[in-house]
Amino acid sequence: MKVRVITKADIQANLAMSEVIPMVKKAYRALATQQVIMPPRLQIPVEEKEGVTLFMPAYLKQENALGSKIVSVFPHNAQFKRPTINAVFLLISSETGVPLALMEASWLTALRTGAASGVATEYLARTEAKIAAIFGAGVQGRTQLLAVSHVQPLTKVWVYDPNREAARNFVKEMKTWGSSVPSEILVASSPQEAIKEADIICTATTATRPVFNGADVKPGTHINAIGSFTPEMQELPEDIITKAKIVVDSRPACLEEAGDIIIPWRQGLITPQDIYGEIGEIVLGSLPGRVDDEEITVFKSVGLAIQDVIVAQLILEKAQQHNFGQEVEL
Structure with missing residues (x-):
């Protein structure tokens, strides 16, 4: 053959x-x-x-x-x-x-994972969203920015990574990608600096604890959380999960694999019924996406075959x- x-x-x-x-x-x-x-x-x-x-x-x-x-x-x-x-x-x-x-x-994998956040951002971010924060300066962070920039006209991006050299390299490389990403890409010195003005947050890390403080997230923010894919991994703070509209790529997959959902569920803070819907249902039109400019929306993806x-x-x-x-x- x-x-x-x-x-x-x-x-x-x-x-x-x-x-x-x-x-x-x-x-x-x-x-x-x-x-x-x-x-x-x-x-x-x-x-x-x-x-x-x-x-x-x-x-x-x-x-x-x-x-x-x-x-x-x-x-x-x-x-x-x-x-x-x-x-x-x-x-x-x-x-x-x-x-x-x-x-x-x-x-x-990086392309399709970025594309997943691109789809979610198209349906769940505010139309006037202009500033993004990227957590994780690896390959996934790069395609997150590429996809979000494709569906939303960003003007500024903050990137945060505990490895500051990785964050600086991220900025240096992304500035060579031309008009496909914003020209203003900055290294954040802290998670708080990264998200203080962010309209869209993308988390692309292998973290086992939240990568930012939920109190720092402003109303109307959309969050793409794509790093957590095992029950022990967690990128998002519980207080965001409890107050956000939660959209997932797959209910069964996220309830089995996504620590961002499983950890607050085990703590009794949410139930499976608190998941608003799957992104496919929104794409189909059987569920509305964002309904007002104040709600915080979360797209939780574990990645699907x-x-x-x-x-x-x-x-x-x-x-x-x-x-x-x-x-x-x-």
């Missing part, structure tokens, strides 16, 4: 955030209309390294898109200047079951059209 091998460089050179956001929106719509098969992802913890490897299969029926991602998250890699997230994706023919493509998937599959299918289609990647006989 022949399998097309697609590298990270191939994807970076040929796939734009403007193409990914509509695909992720389509995946959320498919989930809301029950047109997907998506088992709970299998997590294999590597406790001695505080890492985890995830196996994430999915099938989108109407799109004929089938495949699985294997992704590892090892937070301590950053100490050795290695990527925290490493991943591959295997795309499979839904007609024959034959493997079609194997692609590097850390950039795919359907996002990976639909974006991987797009990557293969583009590879076939533009002849990138390498076909390998197995």
Whole structure:
């Protein structure tokens, strides 16, 4: 059999955030209309390294898109200047079951995760939102900014990371991305400085405790929380969860995996009924998004395999059209 091998460089050179956001929106719509098969992802913890490897299969029926991602998250890699997230994706023919493509998937993951926040920001942020705060100066933080900037005309961005060198490098690199992001990108000296004027907050960290104080969040703020994906991880303070409109990518997934939801639930501060809805329901129009300029909205995402599959299918289609990647006989 022949399998097309697609590298990270191939994807970076040929796939734009403007193409990914509509695909992720389509995946959320498919989930809301029950047109997907998506088992709970299998997590294999590597406790001695505080890492985890995830196996994430999915099938989108109407799109004929089938495949699985294997992704590892090892937070301590950053100490050795290695990527925290490493991943591959295997795309499979839904007609024959034959493997079609194997692609590097850390950039795919970053793009689709950013796109998820782009979709949520489109429906949940105030239309006049202009200033964003990014927590986490890694790859995910970069694509969060890229996606939010695509759907919202930002004028200023604050970035906070406990590693100030990482934050400075973030600013330096993002300033080279041209008009796709705001020209004014600043390093915040504290979480409070980052969010004091923020209309949109994106958290993209591996934190196990809240990364900012809920009292510092102003009314009308929209928050994209994408870093917490295990019950022990937490980015958002409980007092934000208890007063915000909570929108999730998947109720079952977030109630099983998202510490930002599970921790206050275990404390008796919220119940599953306090989740307003899934983003797909809002995309479909069966639920309204933001209803006034004062409410605080939270989009909690743990990441779904359907996002990976639909974006991987797009990557293969583009590879076939533009002849990138390498076909390998197995």
